[in-house]
Amino acid sequence: MTPLRWGLLGTARINRSLVPALRASPRNELAAVASRDAARADAYAREWGIPRSFGGYDELLADRDVDVVYNPLPNGLHAEWTVRAARAGKHVLCEKPLAIAVEQVDAVAEAARAAGVVVAEGLMYRHNALTREVKAIVDRGTLGELRLVRGCFTFPFTRERDVRLDPALGGGSLWDLGVYPIGYARLMIGAEPVEAHGMQTLGPSGVDLAFAGQLRFPAGVVLQCDTGFRAAFRREVEIVGSEAALLVPNPFKPGPSEPLHVTRGDERETITVAGSEQLYLGEVEDMADAVLLGRPPAVSLDDSRGTVAAIVALLRSAREGRPVELA
Numbered sequence: 617m618t619p620l621r622w623g624l625l626g627t628a629r630i631n632r633s634l635v636p637a638l639r640a641s642p643r644n645e646l647a648a649v650a651s652r653d654a655a656r657a658d659a660y661a662r663e664w665g666i667p668r669s670f671g672g673y674d675e676l677l678a679d680r681d682v683d684v685v686y687n688p689l690p691n692g693l694h695a696e697w698t699v700r701a702a703r704a705g706k707h708v709l710c711e712k713p714l715a716i717a718v719e720q721v722d723a724v725a726e727a728a729r730a731a732g733v734v735v736a737e738g739l740m741y742r743h744n745a746l747t748r749e750v751k752a753i754v755d756r757g758t759l760g761e762l763r764l765v766r767g768c769f770t771f772p773f774t775r776e777r778d779v780r781l782d783p784a785l786g787g788g789s790l791w792d793l794g795v796y797p798i799g800y801a802r803l804m805i806g807a808e809p810v811e812a813h814g815m816q817t818l819g820p821s822g823v824d825l826a827f828a829g830q831l832r833f834p835a836g837v838v839l840q841c842d843t844g845f846r847a848a849f850r851r852e853v854e855i856v857g858s859e860a861a862l863l864v865p866n867p868f869k870p871g872p873s874e875p876l877h878v879t880r881g882d883e884r885e886t887i888t889v890a891g892s893e894q895l896y897l898g899e900v901e902d903m904a905d906a907v908l909l910g911r912p913p914a915v916s917l918d919d920s921r922g923t924v925a926a927i928v929a930l931l932r933s934a935r936e937g938r939p940v941e942l943a
């Protein structure tokens with residue numbers, strides 16, 4: 617089988633996680649990189665041993681020898697360049713969040729449908745054994761009826777200039793990190809939220825540096841989540857049922873072996889789950905399954921749309937200081 621030839625749209629830091637995964641996968645290979653700056657593309661290609669480089673994203677999209685584009689651009693550019701790539705006939709693995717407006721997700725879906733290409737959001741934890749085990753525990757009813765999910769992702773962010781602080785590029789902690797607890801909770805609950813309450817602390821550039829949100833789901837299940845660039849490092853999910861609670865200490869970037877803790881009354885059971893050595897391998901293999909074997913990607917565009925809709929509602933709630941209903 618001829619491997620899929622990938623092109624990187626930009627020299628983003630996150631490429632460092634994807635490139636080793638592409639190299640570990642026999643069905644994928646790294647063929648090209650583009651940068652807004654030709655010299656940067658050139659230097660990057662030499663540093664990473666990438667065969668071709670382009671001094672512009674459109675040039676990479678015009679290259680017939682690229683099958684799949686990886687889009688790690690700033691959040692506010694995800695939808696625009698994913699649509700452009702799809703129109704150029706490329707399959708796209710797009711970094712999270714897929715877009716920063718529901719209408720943008722719809723435009724991506726329409727472009728993918730019209731061009732007959734696969735587009736998926738890169739959510740590495742979705743392809744991991746730990747996530748599958750948590751979902752199985754929830755679906756088996758081990759916790760009883762679901763009542764509450766708590767999820768957080770915060771870290772002290774020290775860079776003074778970064779795409780995450782730029783409101784014009786979809787900056788802010790909720791767009792950067794909210795996809796994790798919100799997407800995780802939607803997966804575990806298996807439903808879409810109906811109401812959003814948000815509260816934010818804005819920084820000097822106008823983006824949220826801290827966000828606390830609550831989403832109400834059908835049957836009274838609630839997600840409480842917080843994200844932030846100014847708090848200590850925390851990354852955790854707790855899923856609370858009518859009979860037991862499950863703590864997932866490392867849900868989003870699981871390593872090769874991760875504990876899960878189930879608390880029932882005074883008893884606490886720890887389950888150890890074996891994961892993958894290569895966290896990002898799952899998403900590139902998933903693209904290969906989708907493109908080469910015609911399987912639906914693990915993260916559908918509808919799924920990505922649900923997370924974007926929830927984030928948009930939370931931000932609106934925080935801005936307007938009132939709860940916001942979701943359609």
Ligand SMILES: NC(=O)c1ccc[n+]([C@@H]2O[C@H](COP(=O)([O-])OP(=O)(O)OC[C@H]3O[C@@H](n4cnc5c(N)ncnc54)[C@H](OP(=O)(O)O)[C@@H]3O)[C@@H](O)[C@H]2O)c1
Nearest residue numbers: 626627628629630651652653688689690691711712713779
């Ligand atoms: N899945 C994960 O684990 C994970 C982790 C971190 C980040 N991410 C996601 O990956 C994406 C990139 O994050 P990052 O931290 O890697 O960002 P980054 O290092 O700042 O890279 C962003 C790249 O976008 C290009 N770019 C195009 N227009 C730009 C503009 N106006 N300003 C700045 N850069 C521009 C630049 O490439 P050129 O200059 O070469 O054109 C730049 O290298 C984000 O969407 C983020 O949410 C995902």
